Amino acid sequence: MKVLVAVKRVVDYNVKVRPKADGSDVDTANVKMSINPFCEIAVEEAVRLKEKGVASEIVVVSMGPKQCQEQIRTALALGADRGIQVETDAELQPLAVAKCLKAIVEKEEPQLVILGKQSIDGDNNQTGQMLAALTGMGQGTFASEVNVEGESVKVTREIDGGLQTVELTLPAVVTTDLRLNEPRYASLPNIMKAKRKPLDVTTPDELGVDIAPRTKTLKVEPPAERQAGIKVADVAELVEKLKSEAKVI
Amino acid sequence: MSILVIAEHDNAELKGATLNTIAAAKAIGGDIDVLVVGSGCGAVAEAAAKVDGVSKVLVADNAAYEHQLGENTGKLVADLGKNYSHVLAAATTTGKNMLPRAAALLDVQPISDIIAVESPDTFKRPVYAGNVIATVQSSDAIKVASVRTTAFDPVAAEGGSAAVETVDIVDDAHVSKFVGEELAESDRPELTAASxxxxxxxxxxxxxxxxxxxxxxxxxxxxxxxxxxxxxxxxxxxxxxxxxxxxxxxxxxxxxxxxxxxxxxxxxxxxxxxxxxxxxxxxxxxxxxxxxxxxxxxxxxxxxxxxxx
Structure with a gap:
């Protein structure tokens, strides 16, 4: 079966971003960009499905400016077979991304679509659920285990109270949580090979999708800073302070 | 303005997160209706009717909603949500699973994890793992938002006397099935509710x-x-x-x-x-x-x- 994986280019998780001085946006000039960690887990899961003989082809898609081809190549080096870039320099919000993905799903007809549960820049946690809604597919969100069994997929989900397992009819959408797997590192030969794998470029226009933003960011600012308090000498002083000063125990 | 708040519950009791979400609805202003979607969830609806500030409780009680599968509840929330100016749910795993699905069906770009209400269409939310706070304005006709419950003090669980109305719509997408659950058993308080x-x-x-x-x-x-x-x-x-x-x-x-x-x-x-x-x-x-x-x-x-x- 064919598996479609969506990946996003984001500011690397080691970079501490700051708002620009005018508060218009975050400062992303000259910072390291990477594949979103949750998306990397999605790619890894697809590759494992292929290694198990469940998946026959892995198509990886990313949206954004020319540079997001780097993240597609990263996914190809990890084991995906071919890439699709939806090229645009415009701001893309999750609803627009879900609509573009829907158009690609209609063309490619994958049996499984795997996405990260959220990106570490916008922290929205929306795209997978919205793609599932628009295509009428079932959704296995926040997955920590994925098992394809015949015409369905069993997904164990990380929920607030523990774990929940659901069974979805294929085709279905899965979004990954952190503990689904540990992504491998791409080997140098595979990085070289990835450069020759096919990568098609399309646009939201060609897909017939209106990507006009629905929300506007008016301002970005740093969060309220919390002041460091005092150091206590020992446990006795700590208990004393909590009782008489903070009055919380 | 009219606001639909989706209740957080386990069919037996109304969870505290609902009270924080209603507090966010109050900060927006307008009539507040609470939707209880579940199965055998009558006691939850009764509890919701007593919450301070609630005008009406809608209860959709059907086996299709027993485990609150997003495919089914998302459709119902979209069906009902189109009559409201705002749809809110707590940013719990249940809310995060269901709400974007409902929003997509309404053709709305939802706003996740709001921590402050600036005006009925403008909200603050953390991005970049909380390193940055963004102020975001929605141009959609219906505002769909998940609420970071710790940012809003809960409303009183008692003091209201809302009418309870039954919703007969049954949305069963037949694409997902509940298999099982492993819930942590503990006599200690719940992490998000503990003092x-x-x-x-x-x-x-x-x-x-x-x-x-x-x-x-x-x-x-x-x-x-x-x-x-x-x-x-x-x-x-x-x-x-x-x-x-x-x-x-x-x-x-x-x-x-x-x-x-x-x-x-x-x-x-x-x-x-x-x-x-x-x-x-x-x-x-x-x-x-x-x-x-x-x-x-x-x-x-x-x-x-x-x-x-």
Missing amino acids: VVISGGRGMGNGENFEMLYKVADKLGAAVGASRAAVDAGFVPNDMQVGQTGKIVAPDLYIAVGISGAIQHLAGMKDSKVIVAINKDEEAPIFSVADYGLVADLFDAVPELETKL
């Missing part, structure tokens, strides 16, 4: 050592949490994780034990009223947000803390 939380990090060394924290927790009536490092290392299960990608907590007292204080952990607990850090590394970033810091070996300090409480 005291004690959390352990990588410094705990292994899962057995968390026993020390449980003992302190039992003396304080506290919940026990963990950092992502401790969860990833397999010390404790994932539902104990406090942080940007885990649970967001804001108790009166948060005790961080053997936790260095990675930004993604701080994002999950820095709104706690009083923070205590116990760590042997005096340079650990956790001390920069702690009200009381104790530089000590946790294996000495935690048992001593237990005896002194």
Whole structure:
């Protein structure tokens, strides 16, 4: 079966971003960009499905400016077979991304679509659920285990109270949580090979999708800073302070 | 304006997160209706009707909604939500699973994890793991938002007397099935609702050592949490994780034990009223947000803390 994986280019998780001085946006000039960690887990899961003989082809898609081809190549080096870039320099919000993905799903007809549960820049946690809604597919969100069994997929989900397992009819959408797997590192030969794998470029226009933003960011600012308090000498002083000063125990 | 709040519940009781979500609805202003979607959830609807500030409770009680599968509840919320100016749900795993699905069906770009209401169409929300707060304005006709519950003080659970109306719409997409659940059993309070939380990090060394924290927790009536490092290392299960990608907590007292204080952990607990850090590394970033810091070996300090409480 064919598996479609969506990946996003984001500011690397080691970079501490700051708002620009005018508060218009975050400062992303000259910072390291990477594949979103949750998306990397999605790619890894697809590759494992292929290694198990469940998946026959892995198509990886990313949206954004020319540079997001780097993240597609990263996914190809990890084991995906071919890439699709939806090229645009415009701001893309999750609803627009879900609509573009829907158009690609209609063309490619994958049996499984795997996405990260959220990106570490916008922290929205929306795209997978919205793609599932628009295509009428079932959704296995926040997955920590994925098992394809015949015409369905069993997904164990990380929920607030523990774990929940659901069974979805294929085709279905899965979004990954952190503990689904540990992504491998791409080997140098595979990085070289990835450069020759096919990568098609399309646009939201060609897909017939209106990507006009629905929300506007008016301002970005740093969060309220919390002041460091005092150091206590020992446990006795700590208990004393909590009782008489903070009055919380 | 009219606001539809989706109740957080387990078919037996109305969860506290609903009260925080209603508080966010009050900050927007307008009539507040609460939707209870479940199966055998009559008691939840009755509890919701008593909540202060609620005009009407809608209850959709059907076997198709028993496990609140997003495919079914999302469709129902979209069907009902089109009659409202706002649709809100708590940013719990249930809310995060269902709400974007409903929003897509309404052709709305939802706003996740709001922490403040600036006006009926403008909200604040954290991005980049809480390193940045964005003020976001929606141009959609219906505003769909999930609410970070710790940012809003709960409304009173009593004092209201809303009418309860039955909703007969049954949305069953037949694409998903509940198989099973493994829920953590604990006599301690729920992590997100506890007034005291004690959390352990990588410094705990292994899962057995968390026993020390449980003992302190039992003396304080506290919940026990963990950092992502401790969860990833397999010390404790994932539902104990406090942080940007885990649970967001804001108790009166948060005790961080053997936790260095990675930004993604701080994002999950820095709104706690009083923070205590116990760590042997005096340079650990956790001390920069702690009200009381104790530089000590946790294996000495935690048992001593237990005896002194």
